[in-house]
Amino acid sequence: MPKVEQKEHKGKEQWSSRIGFLLAAVGFSVGLGNIWRFPYVTGENGGGAFLLIYLACVIIIGLPLLTSELALGRRGRGSAAGSIRNVALGAGRSPNWGAVGGLAVFCIFIIMTYYTVIAGWTFDYFFMSARGVFQGVTGEQSGNIFAGLVGDPWRLLFWHTLVIVLVVLVLRRGVQGGIERAVKLLMPALFISLVVMVIYAFFAGDFAGTAKFLLEPDFSKVTIKTVMVAVGQAFFSIGIGMASLITYGAYLDNKTSLTGSAAIILGADTGVALLAGFAIFPLVFAYGLAPSGGPGLVFQTLPVAFGQMPGGQVFGSIFFFLLISAAMTSCIAGVQAVIAWADEHWGIDRNKGSLLAGLTIWVVGFLSILSFNQWSGFYPLNFIPAFEGKTIFDTFDFFAANILLLIGGLLTSIFIGWLVPKKTQLAALGIDDGLFFSFWKAVVKFIAPVVLLTILVMGLLE
Secondary structure: OOHHHHHHHHOOOOOOOOHHHHHHHHHHHHOHHHHHHHHHHHOOOOOOHHHHHHHHHHHHHHHHHHHHHHHHHHHHHHOOHHHHHHHHHOOOOHHHHHHHHHHHHHHHHHHHHHHHHHHHHHHHHHHHHOOOOOOOOOHHHHHHHHHHHHOOOHHHHHHHHHHHHHHHHHOOOOHHHHHHHHHHHHHHHHHHHHHHHHHHHHHOHHHHHHHHHHHHHHHHHOOOHHHHHHHHHHHHHHHHOOOOOHHHOOOOOOOOHHHHHHHHHHHHHHHHHHHHHHHHHHHHHHOOOOOOOHHHHHHHHHHHHHHHOOOHHHHHHHHHHHHHHHHHHHHHHHHHHHHHHHHHOOOOHHHHHHHHHHHHHHHHHHHHHOOOOOOOOOOOOOOOOHHOOOHHHHHHHHHHHHHHHHHHHHHHHHHHHOOHHHHHHHHOOOHHHHHEEEEEEEHHHHHHHHHHEEEEEEEHHH
């Protein structure tokens, strides 16, 4: 038996409870993209019409793929690479299929090198809000504040370093003592902060306008591209193809229902995204601000609203603490996937592995930091049409989210759908041969590969 497989099964850590696992998995899925991107994308693509399409994508594609990743992890009991490798060996297939998991680990590593930088922004804005920096700011002043942050490499480096240090300190303590303990504090804080913000927005903002923006169906905006956007948002929001869910699945006991757990994770992920919309847009609309998407909404538009509203200093601080919680739980899961791979392939223990992973991500993160200021005019792959005009940060983001993630998901679907025997599939999923298994198999074998390949090709062509 290969050495790697022996290590993966020896003394494997496990979650202390299903609640601990669910909080960690939801924490990974609920990230900054849920809070600033999903509500905007929903409103701009038909509101309720887009939401219906998105929910259909979550159920039809997201549920089977999420269940598959958890099943691979629990069956293989290793990192993303080791789990797929072990399942392949058990199914009589080439162990080289483990490279698919390795690709997912590389993908999450790339994402972490710039995600930890953005996570640092949330700390900076939390402290600025707490100090009352946003009181009475105009749109131009808010833009200058944001430009001052991203234009200062030393300031970005300080917050980037803080994020890395906190993540390493958590992960050095292991699954139960570190990850579970952290998410049991961060996830309730996230939900409480979100509910407080929604209640405040209900009384202080334009709730009716938000309901129309997010929920009123406008089927005239629905096109084939809208469907593709919904599929992509569902795929990226859940975190499929990023190695972390397979890694978290490896710490699950065999009694936990994977389908039930996956449904809870998906429900919480979507619920947080919707609540975020009802926390943000009532304030944006009430103060006549533009509901622009991406970082501009959170870091430039919202500070203007917080600066004008009663109690804005307090509620702005609550909101940015919410962002800190969402960012940190995602960072913890992402770096854990890298640590598990390093332990498995290089024999590095958790203490050394967490330091090595954190240090490597910290160093590569310099490139993203510099791409916002000193190297903002440097486009490393400008000679490739798909990467034309993209900074280092943009290149990392596009390469990971639009190429690696989709290729990894595509190959994972092909592997578990086509190459793993039915008996092993049922055992890994922990279900009987029935209606759900038929549904799962149809999606994983046929629907998911076609959809993911289509999104990949369309993304590269655009």
